[in-house]
Structures are given as structure tokens and as C-alpha cells.
Amino acid sequence: MNLIRSVLDWLINCYVNRHMPHYFIPEQNLIGQLSKERCDDVRKTLTTIKKHLWTEVMSSIEGGIVDSRSTINKLICDALTIERIGQSPDYAMLEANLLQHPTATRCLKGVVNDLKNSITDHMVFEINRWVSSSILPFDKAVIYWMRNSTNIAEIISKIEDLILPSIKKLKEIVIEEYEDIFKAKLHRHIGDLLYSILVCLHDKYSYEDRTKYQNKALQYYKLGIK
Known part of the structure; x- marks a missing residue:
């Protein structure tokens, strides 16, 4: 905490x-x-x-306040023989009881491991689906290029060829007041991609080359805050 x-x-x-x-x-x-x-x-x-940190953390266990109350009472309060939490959870009291209990740390570590091991296949599927959908197509293309080439200049050129035309067409795609927001996000994303490549391929280039590409990434970050 x-x-x-x-x-x-x-x-x-x-x-x-x-x-x-x-x-x-x-x-x-x-x-x-x-x-x-x-x-x-x-x-x-x-x-x-x-x-309200304890409330935020404890109420996030499994499926919200109702599920978390049941889980906390069963795995923590009963295991440590401390006062259970009720319909309106008093997490401040729970915190005080845990801080005073000599084996609370060991119990909480066990609870964390139990919760990790109890994740259902459905939850794993949902997590994977969310992670997959959160990766932009640009990222997937860059991953493919990096697997097939270590020529950083070529990869960066492909990134620019892929994303910069999209930035130029934003006027036709998004509502006018959101154009600058998306433009900044895409410019910053190019900077993120360039730095990701530098981290992965840092041992294949000289200090001078790395500095050159770092400066290029910085240029896109600066465009991302205009």
C-alpha cells in the first residue's frame, strides 16, 4: 500500500x-x-x-464490492479470525485490524496467489481479447518488420510511410475539434515506436546512430505537443 x-x-x-x-x-x-x-x-x-485507497483496492477483488466482500470475509477475515466486513464495508477498520495482526502479510500473500490461480478461462480470454484490441495495427506491422529485418532506417521509413498519410487525412476522418488531439496522439505514437525499436535493437548500432534516431523520435514527440 x-x-x-x-x-x-x-x-x-x-x-x-x-x-x-x-x-x-x-x-x-x-x-x-x-x-x-x-x-x-x-x-x-x-x-x-x-x-480511499483500501476501499479502491479491496473492492476491486474479483467482481466488485459484493463479490469482494464475500472473498475478503472468507479468505482474510475468517483465516485471521478478525472482524468480518458487513453490508457497508468498513475498510478502515479492516486496515487497522490487518496492520495489528502478526500474520496478516503472510495471509495476504496467500490470498493474492489464490486469486491469481483462480482466474477462469473466460477471464483469460477476455484479458487477451482486450490486450489484442488495444494494440494499433501500426504496432502489429512494426512487430512483423522487426522480426524480418534489423535495418532500423528501413523500419523507420516504413513506419513513416504507414502513419504520416493517415495524419494528413485526419481532416476527412474525424470531427474538426478532435483533429489536433488525434494528430498529437499519432505523432507521439511514432515517437514511442521509434524508441521501442531503439530499445530492441540498441546493440546493433553505434552511439552516433542511436543518437540520430533518438533525435528523430524527439522531433515527433515535439510535434505531439503542438
């Missing part, structure tokens, strides 16, 4: 300052395109999650 709180604190600080550095290019601000109002909305949401 402390680790989750630390991550939330870092995220909240990023949205307060409207600056979230890119992992590979710290000077690149990943949320620079967001308005102050949007940043404030995200900050408020993250602050609420942090305030």
Missing part, C-alpha cells in the same frame, strides 16, 4: 505541476498538451483514490 501511495503522490505532483517527464527523454512533457482544468480533474481523482 505504501508503494501505491508513493506512486499516487508522484502522479499527483506531476498533475499539480503539469509536467510528467518521458522515461527516455526527461525533457519531454507527456501531459504538456492537457489544459489546466483537465490536469486539475485528474489530480482530484487521484487524490480521492489515495484517500
Whole structure:
């Protein structure tokens, strides 16, 4: 929980300052395109999650509050012989009881393993379907090219040939007020793809070549915040 709180604190600080550095290019601000109002909305949401962290975590076990209450009572409260949670779960009381219990950590580790092992085939199918649908066709094409070539210049050229025409046609595809949003997203996506390629093929190129392609990725990130 402390680790989750630390991550939330870092995220909240990023949205307060409207600056979230890119992992590979710290000077690149990943949320620079967001308005102050949007940043404030995200900050408020993250602050609420942090305030009710135990509720958010515990109620996410299996299928929501009802299922989680049954699971927590059976696998945690009964196993540790502590007070069960009721119809209106008091997660603050549960937290206090767990923090005071000498074997709570061992019990929670066991619960996590049990839950991981109890995932049904249907849930696995749904997860795989979601992951597959979340990958853009561009990514799938890049994966194919990387499996068949280590020529980074050729791969980057293909990426640009594939995505840049789509950016030029956005006016014909999306509603006018959303054109800049999609344009920024696609430019940033090109930057992400270029960096992914550099990570995978970093040992095949000299420092000078890597620097050249890093700068190219940075150019697309800059286009992504205009």
C-alpha cells in the first residue's frame, strides 16, 4: 500500500505541476498538451483514490464490492479470525485490524496467489481479447518488420510511410475539434515506436546512430505537443 501511495503522490505532483517527464527523454512533457482544468480533474481523482485507497483496492477483488466482500470475509477475515466486513464495508477498520495482526502479510500473500490461480478461462480470454484490441495495427506491422529485418532506417521509413498519410487525412476522418488531439496522439505514437525499436535493437548500432534516431523520435514527440 505504501508503494501505491508513493506512486499516487508522484502522479499527483506531476498533475499539480503539469509536467510528467518521458522515461527516455526527461525533457519531454507527456501531459504538456492537457489544459489546466483537465490536469486539475485528474489530480482530484487521484487524490480521492489515495484517500480511499483500501476501499479502491479491496473492492476491486474479483467482481466488485459484493463479490469482494464475500472473498475478503472468507479468505482474510475468517483465516485471521478478525472482524468480518458487513453490508457497508468498513475498510478502515479492516486496515487497522490487518496492520495489528502478526500474520496478516503472510495471509495476504496467500490470498493474492489464490486469486491469481483462480482466474477462469473466460477471464483469460477476455484479458487477451482486450490486450489484442488495444494494440494499433501500426504496432502489429512494426512487430512483423522487426522480426524480418534489423535495418532500423528501413523500419523507420516504413513506419513513416504507414502513419504520416493517415495524419494528413485526419481532416476527412474525424470531427474538426478532435483533429489536433488525434494528430498529437499519432505523432507521439511514432515517437514511442521509434524508441521501442531503439530499445530492441540498441546493440546493433553505434552511439552516433542511436543518437540520430533518438533525435528523430524527439522531433515527433515535439510535434505531439503542438
